[in-house]
Ligand SMILES: [Zn+2]
């Protein structure tokens with residue numbers, strides 16, 4: 001397997017990243033290297049371009065496979081449109097991820113609703129969990145910060161009062177609305193997640 005394939009495969013599963021996260025977030029790329037077990041490797045731009053392309057294709061396919069496949073109207077990446085318990089429409093990143101916080105549940109005979117799992121109950125174990133697209137939408141939050149998703153995007157006033165317990169930056173309102181209590185990449189520093197990674201690699 002080429003290095004690009006190796007990186008793309010962990011970025012797809014278990015990380016479930018979007019192409020734009022890998023493209024814009026240095027911290028997402030660092031996490032991919034760690035998850036692939038090549039934390040100290042030097043990876044050239046050409047390899048990252050292959051990873052971005054492959055992850056983009058897989059996200060595209062995953063979005064189209066479901067009923068709600070579409071694109072984000074703001075940043076144009078493939079997303080999955082779902083309906084929340086409150087009856088609102090919500091865009092999710094198409095790939096399930098290890099630190100996802102939205103699960104789909106059957107309601108009634110056939111319809112699926114999106115349920116946001118509270119931070120204290122994360123990570124979700126044994127079922128597919130996705131992330132609200134707004135939490136990583138490049139039109140909403142800036143993805144190029146040290147921690148992957150900086151507290152504000154183009155509109156700085158959109159900061160909430162809530163502070164991320166890992167990096168101690170305030171959270172963008174889009175993250176709080178997505179039910180998160182930390183930045184998507186900061187979530188990888190939680191103990192539960194580290195344990196998950198350790199048990200995965202010992203399989
Ligand atoms: Zn978007």
Ligand SMILES: [Zn+2]
Pocket residue numbers: 147164165166167168169182183186
């Ligand atoms: Zn943080």
